[in-house]
Amino acid sequence: xxxxxxxPPVAPGxxxxxxxxxxxxxxxxxxxxxxxxxxxxxxxxxxxxLFVWYLMNRKPLSELPGLGGTAxxxxxxxxxxxTKPLGVAVTASGxxxxxxxxxxxxxxxxxDHSGKLVATLKPPASTGGPTAHLPMYVAINPTTxxxxxxxxxxxxxxxxxxxxxxxxxxxxxGNLDGKFAPLGMTFAPDGTLYVTxxxxxxxxxxxxxxFGADGTVLRSLGAPGQLSFPNGIALDxxxxxxxxxxxxxxxxxxNPAGKMIATISPGVGEGDLGMPRGxxxxxxxxxxxxxxxxHMVRTYSTxxxxxxxTYIGSFGTEGQLDGAFEYPNxxxxxxxxxxxxxxxxxxxxQVWGY
Amino acid sequence: xxxxxxxxxKLLLLGAGSALIFTMGGIGPAAADAGPHKTTMVQPGQSGxxxxxxxxxxxxxxxxxxxxxxxxxxxxAQPALCYSCHGGSGASLDVVDGVNNDDGGALRGGxxxxxxxxxxxxxxxxxxxxxxxxxTRTVTAPAGTVxxxxxxxxxxxxxxxxxxxxxxxxxxxxNPGKAGVTLECGSCHDPHGNGNYRILRPIPNDAxxxxxxxxxxxxxxxAVVVAPVNIPDAITKVYTTTDYWAVADRNVPTVAAxxxxxxxxxxxxxxxxxxxxxxxxxxxxxxxxxxxxxxYKTNSGDAVFTYKHRxxxxxxxxxxxxxxxxxxxxxxxxxxxxxxxxxxxAPDGLVPTPQGAGATVxxxxxxxxxxxxxxxxxxxxxxxxxxxxNRGVCVMCHNL
Numbered sequence: 001x002x003x004x005x006x007x008p009p010v011a012p013g014x015x016x017x018x019x020x021x022x023x024x025x026x027x028x029x030x031x032x033x034x035x036x037x038x039x040x041x042x043x044x045x046x047x048x049x050l051f052v053w054y055l056m057n058r059k060p061l062s063e064l065p066g067l068g069g070t071a072x073x074x075x076x077x078x079x080x081x082x083t084k085p086l087g088v089a090v091t092a093s094g095x096x097x098x099x100x101x102x103x104x105x106x107x108x109x110x111x112d113h114s115g116k117l118v119a120t121l122k123p124p125a126s127t128g129g130p131t132a133h134l135p136m137y138v139a140i141n142p143t144t145x146x147x148x149x150x151x152x153x154x155x156x157x158x159x160x161x162x163x164x165x166x167x168x169x170x171x172x173x174g175n176l177d178g179k180f181a182p183l184g185m186t187f188a189p190d191g192t193l194y195v196t197x198x199x200x201x202x203x204x205x206x207x208x209x210x211f212g213a214d215g216t217v218l219r220s221l222g223a224p225g226q227l228s229f230p231n232g233i234a235l236d237x238x239x240x241x242x243x244x245x246x247x248x249x250x251x252x253x254x255n256p257a258g259k260m261i262a263t264i265s266p267g268v269g270e271g272d273l274g275m276p277r278g279x280x281x282x283x284x285x286x287x288x289x290x291x292x293x294x295h296m297v298r299t300y301s302t303x304x305x306x307x308x309x310t311y312i313g314s315f316g317t318e319g320q321l322d323g324a325f326e327y328p329n330x331x332x333x334x335x336x337x338x339x340x341x342x343x344x345x346x347x348x349x350q351v352w353g354y
Numbered sequence: 355x356x357x358x359x360x361x362x363x364k365l366l367l368l369g370a371g372s373a374l375i376f377t378m379g380g381i382g383p384a385a386a387d388a389g390p391h392k393t394t395m396v397q398p399g400q401s402g403x404x405x406x407x408x409x410x411x412x413x414x415x416x417x418x419x420x421x422x423x424x425x426x427x428x429x430x431a432q433p434a435l436c437y438s439c440h441g442g443s444g445a446s447l448d449v450v451d452g453v454n455n456d457d458g459g460a461l462r463g464g465x466x467x468x469x470x471x472x473x474x475x476x477x478x479x480x481x482x483x484x485x486x487x488x489x490t491r492t493v494t495a496p497a498g499t500v501x502x503x504x505x506x507x508x509x510x511x512x513x514x515x516x517x518x519x520x521x522x523x524x525x526x527x528x529n530p531g532k533a534g535v536t537l538e539c540g541s542c543h544d545p546h547g548n549g550n551y552r553i554l555r556p557i558p559n560d561a562x563x564x565x566x567x568x569x570x571x572x573x574x575x576x577a578v579v580v581a582p583v584n585i586p587d588a589i590t591k592v593y594t595t596t597d598y599w600a601v602a603d604r605n606v607p608t609v610a611a612x613x614x615x616x617x618x619x620x621x622x623x624x625x626x627x628x629x630x631x632x633x634x635x636x637x638x639x640x641x642x643x644x645x646x647x648x649x650y651k652t653n654s655g656d657a658v659f660t661y662k663h664r665x666x667x668x669x670x671x672x673x674x675x676x677x678x679x680x681x682x683x684x685x686x687x688x689x690x691x692x693x694x695x696x697x698x699x700a701p702d703g704l705v706p707t708p709q710g711a712g713a714t715v716x717x718x719x720x721x722x723x724x725x726x727x728x729x730x731x732x733x734x735x736x737x738x739x740x741x742x743x744n745r746g747v748c749v750m751c752h753n754l
Binding site: 084086102103128129131132134136152153155181183198199200229231246247249267268274275277292293294295318326327329345 | 414429430441445451
């Protein structure tokens with residue numbers, strides 16, 4: 001202790017700052033305490049304001065440095081409970097994962113983020129018996145959070161609420177120009193619905209049908225003979241429509257006007273496709289295409305300046321272990337940097353993340 | 355992997371005339387005989403065919419030259435590889451569910467997990483005698499409107515072993531057939547397309563080795579040399595049915611066309627080329643099931659297949675006749691067997707167990723990776739690929 005540290009003497013019955021034992025606190029000490037409290041409150045207010053600002057302006061985790069761009073996800077976990085799953089959809093927060101089962105009970109199911117089953121989506125008896133259905137793909141309407149399940153066998157799309165309660169069978173309005181056999185689905189932010197349609201015995205009639213939010217048939221994409229068993233479908237930030245032209249082994253990109261502007265080719269070269277099925281575009285603009293024949297997910301960037309998506313890389317390999325696929329099919333992304341892939345022959349949905 | 359694949363592609367292009375290219379043509383979608391299964395081979399008389407078009411990289415959908423995971427350079431094992439298309443989302447014909455997804459029609463061969471065979475709905479009508487005292491019978495085994503789990507099927511998972519009943523030569527010693535046989539889709543079908551209806555192989559894979567090996571309990575059966583059987587192709591192909599008892603397919607000519615040659619058009623009144631050939635085709639495997647007229651009272655000399663129902667009849671006038679496929683389907687059936695019909699013993703003295711996703715456990719546990727599901731809690735027994743519930747197939751013809 002130095003001389004500067006020496007405190008003035010304190011008489012018995014007197015405390016530091018107490019003037020002549022009167023009990024009155026010295027103004028300087030009081031100000032110090034108030035300043036400290038004020039600083040603390042200010043800090044808390046600033047933190048609170050920052051938190052509110054974050055909530056209002058937060059960006060997806062996938063856009064944080066090092067997570068978007070050319071990064072590839074890694075395996076995190078799996079959701080079990082659906083047999084031979086094909087389609088998957090997930091809410092933005094990842095709190096509900098909807099999965100279609102093509103075998104077993106052949107129903108769509110909803111799981112929470114931990115993989116716990118929370119609901120089974122059952123079509124009513126009036127739509128046929130328990131084996132009359134074969135759910136294929138699933139999508140979430142962003143304007144209502146309703147869940148749409150395509151059923152090729154009954155040529156229908158069934159609509160459920162977010163909790164899995166059956167609401168109605170999707171009823172197209174207008175001229176569908178013949179039969180309708182829905183597979184993949186995706187929604188525009190305004191509720192416009194895009195559906196891949198594999199009606200007819202030959203690929204000459206396969207197409208994409210676009211419905212307005214009220215179910216009105218707006219238009220179709222794909223000239224006769226252009227698409228062969230189109231499966232997954234997704235919209236990118238530019239409004240382009242990415243379609244897995246599955247049996248032609250390629251991905252087709254239509255611009256918002258419906259003109260085919262680019263393809264990702266079939267083949268065995270870098271970024272080429274074998275048999276694409278599920279398609280998704282995450283919130284960073286990364287295009288994900290499930291190549292069921294190659295047991296992996298291929299990723300591409302969707303740069304507005306380029307018509308053709310640029311190949312980034314692939315993840316997954318063939319097998320039964322964690323992170324390996326046996327005929328993956330559907331893909332979906334949430335806004336928490338997670339990718340969900342149905343792993344058909346392994347009877348699970350794999351969750352990958354960054 | 356991609357770099358390696360690129361090298362493979364170069365090799366394929368360089369080896370344009372190689373057998374590899376020729377044997378890898380074709381890929382996967384749509385109807386079996388055509389579409390992607392149609393061979394991409396360069397045909398005699400063609401020249402300057404662009405390999406980039408003929409190959410098109412499609413070989414890689416099913417094959418890998420250096421990193422294959424299954425025989426025949428398949429990138430994956432059957433049937434999962436086949437089910438990628440024929441399981442719902444990539445082809446018209448869904449053999450898992452036994453349905454033609456284009457129109458909801460019932461596949462004539464049924465499915466491997468579900469089928470649209472209304473075995474309980476079969477009917478028979480007999481007219482009053484006419485002036486000559488003759489009656490006319492009308493029988494139907496309608497297709498169902500709702501799929502039902504199969505109760506028996508050809509096991510095609512490639513790993514489960516079974517007995518190829520009746521395979522081998524006539525044997526005085528008890529021998530039910532060739533044991534330890536595994537089947538895959540490709541055992542019967544040629545995925546590259548071969549000019550045969552339903553791309554059926556002239557000789558199914560395992561039939562060529564039809565000798566039954568000796569075991570401690572069964573003596574050897576002499577080898578049988580089976581002749582290839584071509585099911586003629588047809589211009590108009592019929593994959594579905596509304597009546598499982600109407601097995602005739604008059605579109606199929608009796609004269610088989612050579613691969614790459616346009617099939618002969620059917621002629622009205624001519625014998626059905628499918629029925630004509632199919633019994634011979636089935637018995638390339640089930641050799642000793644072939645039986646001619648009178649076999650029901652003629653001792654064949656075989657210790658197991660001693661007296662047999664005729665199986666070689668052909669369709670001469672549009673009316674179905676006793677034939678393998680008159681009573682049985684090839685993929686799987688949803689017909690149900692109860693009571694005595696469910697518990698008949700197989701030629702090896704064992705009672706087969708029900709199979710399929712919806713099979714119920716009567717005796718034993720269904721083989722394979724399938725979890726049996728109780729249907730109404732009732733054991734349905736094995737149905738032996740029959741088209742009608744119980745032994746309804748007998749009553750369809752015979753008025754008992």
